[in-house]
Amino acid sequence: MNREAMKTISSNDLILEVRDLTATVQRHGSERPVIEGVTFSLARGRSLGIVGESGAGKSMLIRSILGVHPPGVTMRVTGEVRLDGHDMLRLRGRERRRALAASVGMIHQDPLRSLNPTIRVGEQLTETLAFTGRSTRRDRAARGVELMRSVGFRNSEDESRRYPHQLSGGQRQRIGIGAAALTEPALIIGDEPTTALDVTVQKRVLDLMQETRERTGSSMLLVTHDLGVAAERCDEIIVMRAGRIVEAGITAEVIAAPSHPYTRALLDSIPRLDGPRLRRLRVPETGALS
Amino acid sequence: MTFAWLPRAGRSLLVLVVIAALTCQLAVLLPGDPALVLLGQESTEAQREALRHTLGLDQNAFVRFVSFVGGVVTGDWGTSFTSGRPVLSEILSRVPATAELVILSQVVALAISIPLALHSARAVGGRLDRIVSTGTFLLLAVPSFVVGILMIQFFAVQLGWLPASGYTPFAEDPAGNLSRMVLPVLTLGIAEGAVYVRALRGSAIEALRAPYAYASIVRGASDSQLLWRRILRPSSPTLVALVAISLGVSLGGTLLVESLFAIPGLGRLTVSALGARDLPVIQGVVLFAAVIVVVFGILADIAVSRIDPRSTRVPV
């Protein structure tokens, strides 16, 4: 299929368009919805924060968009996902893998566990090239060294030959960012990229993501439970709860005037110097909590 | 790092020494006078006296142990009662047949089990997975000697496709050697393969649940790239340990298969030595087997430390 043609058909400048996305998990014969009727879009070069507490369906939303289901789980996904011109819910096999490799770079939550313990980091950084294209080992090694340098490894020649356990948490996440930038993808997804990191490292990692994004011109989808992080780093925000979007809008507007009580509760839970101490997250029950 | 396994080697040596100590006391197990039991009622007192001397029964346990270990180290493993040949050469002459059987059956077991385990782990709960899980579960309930009998009955007796028993050295008659090896190799290989499938499937499922598998899929890995290039390696330490164990304990397994298929290997040597109460040969086999187990144990540790770079320090 002609990619350029596809792109012009799809709405001009939208990198990601999700329409009425619903995902159900089938288990023991019964179906449980995990994502219900989610609709949003992300324009080229913009960044979108997806915020919600754990279990709100943020990670499931990403999995549904990418079509990568958790192992052993049967999922049924309906609706429409258009990612960089690809009709993700209908693409199959090699074309889908190519689309993923070319258009998506992903940074995962746990920098250690998202790196294969038995493979040298330089090789993992460039594995997309090994999986989807014709490239020589030597080319990939050179590319890996170069990419590692771009994410701040000074001695990348040596460091690319290390194994993940030989790096620090921050270094590992920088490997993750480097890997995400490899194909200069249209969309970089960060799935709680800083949750597992020390507070001191968090900012540096987020800065590096921003830098990388600016260099590659990618859009960003930042999944986080931390409304503060999203507010600081994203142009737009959607707030999720129990598999649904409860609030969406331009960051500044959402923060200034949250329309949903849940968003207000999330906002209140951000610790402030001037705020009252020790307040619990108080949320009016809306029922369908999973 | 390269010599990290050395303390482990020291410990293994100690294990071997203890086993040697136990082995050379085996004769004491015999009820009453060992010489009388071994030689029978018709023997003369002089014969019995001579036997007690060869077995070292006229000396105390420690002296017996020291001279036994001394002999083992210098290559004098004693003399077979039945054949009159040195035990060590008796054992070594039986190694090729057993080694062929064991190696071929491992190759078969791994060739069958690795793809099955990986692909059923990828689609855990799917049709292939259910068939594989149920199949291996049923296979585990059939002891290898029953498998062997069924093989002989079906493929050799009823269908007449393959010879039921016997052994020709590969160098003499390659085709004859291989055709005679098919059934015993399958008998051992299937039993081991079933164990391997279950072990590897379990660790592959865990590896596939790890975020790095997710990461590789998003980076465009196909199923086979994911399984063979990203999942097999981190999931194989358990498998390697199992292979080492079954290579090590191969004697136990081959005992049955070799007697069933009349293969003149170590297993058959052991069975006939036991039947004839050929004590020096039995002692030799026990010690030889212990050395094999220990050596393969160390090799497995080294292999695992190569496979999984996190375990550079071999557990001591």
Added chain:
Amino acid sequence: MSLSDLASPNVVPLPSTASASSASRLRIPRVGVTIAVAWLAVLAVGALAAAAGLTADPLANDYAVISQAPSLAHPFGTDNLGRDVFSRSLHGAGASAIVALVTVTVGGGLGILLGVWAGLRRGIADAITGFVTDVTIALPSLIIVATIVTLAGPSLPTIALTIAAFAIPVFARLGRSATLAVATENHVVVARTLGASGWRILTREVLPGVLPALMPFVLTTLATAIVAEGALSFLGFGLRPPEPSWGGLIAEGRTQLALAPWVTLMPALLLCATILSINVLGEHLREAKR
């Protein structure tokens, strides 16, 4: 693992993958569990009836009915000496049951005690148990058992106790790790802090946690011991020939396979069905534990 090669490679106890979740396990249907229990019960009753002399004399030759196919009078047929295979198989079941039960009670009991001791005392106790385990793993157990039984004279107690001896280190190792897991649980720590006596901690706090944890392995050991006894008598080192045992019956029948296959196949079937039933129960227990 030391017991495993006794039983030929196919009963190697799998390293317990504690983290393997329920999805990765074979789900045993309830009806399977019922059948397994029923089979073992029927077999036990049959073995007891045979031991009480309610079935045909297993050693009586009847030259009028040589190598007869299964019939009402001889449900499993007769062998080439006119002996009743049904009765012989049931007597064999008795021998197997004795070996299995002795292995579990004596071998398992001593092993668990050793393991709990090592787990609670650590230090030197740990070292001793560890070393004994190392030694037994390196011993070719089938050969050792065959040697001891041959040299000391094949009798049921000798066979059972020798096989049981090889179960000790495996139980010790498992008992040790189960104890370590239990000993750090809160109630044990609390009991210790409250100054409970060692004996009380052992019987009230530790054993109630350790024993259920080892139950699945107890079942595995029953199966392993039965196969081990079978292997031993199959090789001719078990009970002396006219005495019926499963392995011996299967071996005897080999020469008659063409003429009277039931002589081998019926006891083999009983053996496999019994092992399968025990494995089913073991799997069921493992499943029920999560």
